Amino acid sequence: MRLLATLLLLGLARLNAETAAIPLPLWNGDAPEGEGKFSDSSKAKLTVHLAEQPNGAAVVICPGGGYGGLVTKGEGHGIATWLNAHGIAGIVLEYRLPAGRPYVPLLDAQRAIRTVRAHATKWKLDPKKVGIIGFSAGGHLASTATVHFDLGEGKNTDPIARESSRPDFSMLIYPVISMEEGVHRGSKKNLMGETPAAGLPDYFSSQKHVTAATPPAFLAHAIDDKVVPIENSRMFYEAQKKAGLPTRLVELPNGGHGLNGYKGPSWDKWQAESLLWLKEIKVLP
Numbered sequence: 185m186r187l188l189a190t191l192l193l194l195g196l197a198r199l200n201a202e203t204a205a206i207p208l209p210l211w212n213g214d215a216p217e218g219e220g221k222f223s224d225s226s227k228a229k230l231t232v233h234l235a236e237q238p239n240g241a242a243v244v245i246c247p248g249g250g251y252g253g254l255v256t257k258g259e260g261h262g263i264a265t266w267l268n269a270h271g272i273a274g275i276v277l278e279y280r281l282p283a284g285r286p287y288v289p290l291l292d293a294q295r296a297i298r299t300v301r302a303h304a305t306k307w308k309l310d311p312k313k314v315g316i317i318g319f320s321a322g323g324h325l326a327s328t329a330t331v332h333f334d335l336g337e338g339k340n341t342d343p344i345a346r347e348s349s350r351p352d353f354s355m356l357i358y359p360v361i362s363m364e365e366g367v368h369r370g371s372k373k374n375l376m377g378e379t380p381a382a383g384l385p386d387y388f389s390s391q392k393h394v395t396a397a398t399p400p401a402f403l404a405h406a407i408d409d410k411v412v413p414i415e416n417s418r419m420f421y422e423a424q425k426k427a428g429l430p431t432r433l434v435e436l437p438n439g440g441h442g443l444n445g446y447k448g449p450s451w452d453k454w455q456a457e458s459l460l461w462l463k464e465i466k467v468l469p
Contacts, residue, residue: 248320323359
């Protein structure tokens with residue numbers, strides 16, 4: 185009985201270590217909206233899930249929700265638990281919703297990547313192995329962070345702002361990519377409004393901005409996705425291939441949008457394939 189009790193306590197200790205979450209505000213004070221405007225930042229936050237046996241890699245997690253909400257369980261904290269099991273820190277980003285401010289989600293994603301790098305030593309992370317993952321509209325956000333980034337403001341008094349916002353890799357799962365064709369109308373409307381300003385659809389069509397300097401991306405999408413057509417992933421994949429990047433697209437035979445509610449063979453397939461890809465690009469040992 186004593187041995188059984190000890191084993192149970194050890195198991196609980198391990199579970200607590202794996203699921204321990206560190207809440208963190210994303211911004212100090214008001215947050216930028218773009219175009220020189222600022223607003224309340226209280227709704228933007230991070231939840232940091234550190235692995236019990238870290239390998240140094242970290243991934244910022246962008247839940248979907250059509251830019252009108254956030255699916256933080258299945259596409260957020262559940263993903264962090266999966267990453268932790270493989271030694272990867274999972275940082276769930278609860279980004280601000282656009283509500284007429286199209287640059288707000290991207291600014292939050294860039295800030296999240298900078299924040300992870302600024303805490304790399306404290307969290308036992310490798311600042312050169314910081315990636316981003318997103319699902320559906322969160323995949324669109326992750327794709328925009330993949331193509332729109334900067335190397336930081338070296339003279340800024342804020343140490344986080346001095347860090348690069350460039351992810352070292354990205355994973356885009358049934359993502360919205362284009363804001364011009366094959367688009368998810370709800371995401372487009374919520375991000376850019378009924379009548380987008382000139383230049384916005386082009387800027388937020390991520391496949392148009394892939395270059396040789398873009399981080400490599402892993403993509404997974406079900407062929408039978410009726411909500412966000414697989415052509416979105418194919419466009420980004422082809423753009424990455426053209427740029428000579430070590431990209432991969434896993435076309436899943438079924439599962440629809442959300443891959444059967446985050447379970448089943450198609451869900452397991454993309455997770456297994458993404459881990460293999462992370463080994464190929466030297467993020468995982």
